[in-house]
Amino acid sequence: MTATLIDGKAFAAKVRAQVADYVTKIKAERGEAPGLAVVLVGEDPASQVYVRNKGTQTLEVGMESFEYKLDAATPQEELVALIQKLNADPKVHGILVQLPLPAHLNSDLVINTIDPAKDVDGFHISNVGLLGTGQKSMVPCTPLGCLMMLRDHHGSLAGMNAVVVGRSNIVGKPMAQLLLGDSCTVTIAHSRTKDLAAVCRSADILVAAVGRPEMVLGEWVKPGATVIDVGINRIERDGKTKLVGDVHFESAAEVAGAMTPVPGGVGPMTIACLLANTLTAYCRTKGLPEPKGLTA
């Protein structure tokens, strides 16, 4: 292997420590703590694990955690009413509705009910529009984590060719906006892109967020490129369940200059950035200085 590993686990621990320090200061000076409300509808096992981890880590940095677990058959009006209650609650500074929602619920309508100032996922159309026009916004957690690692590794990203494989609203599109904001030349590619391998080979920064196990091969990677693997895929191999990314790690690590592993790369950064966003939302609401290095 020739690539330097970008240690997301260690980076996430640093981000959480920075958040925790600021929260300690807030508690001492103001006698209150930022609060994050997480709403889970239904019993999707992966979502249950995420929500539990979010709650635990929220408490670990000293914030207040409010969890709402609703029945899978919860009517839309009930979910909307809960979000409106959280919007009005002064102890709640961040609201996250875990996706995907059960099919009978309109995710767009639900997300757009969240007060944009409390939208710590950055999914509300106001925040999407603010990010797209280069204005201050809440930024989706996973791409924010990727950006932090890239800035830490490279310093300035200006002028670099960035290719984002994947066009989801949660990762691909906001990732492209963030890289553009840092003056990269950005291409958004996807499963229907012609000669995807050649497009990927043009990248100084290659972000894989397609949700297909080990799709990006070493021969798609430009020598020395930085590869950020957003994928988390469970596969069966040799009779065991294994976690792999969207990048074929062994072959890509022979070519890349730097690379995030799976697990231990992008994954831990997502919750760390959720906590950072909750702190940022709190600071903006209260007119306090924002934490340094934790926003786009």
Ligand code: GUN
């Ligand atoms: N489901 C998968 N990723 C996410 C995320 O970043 N936020 C929310 N709310 N749901 C998700």
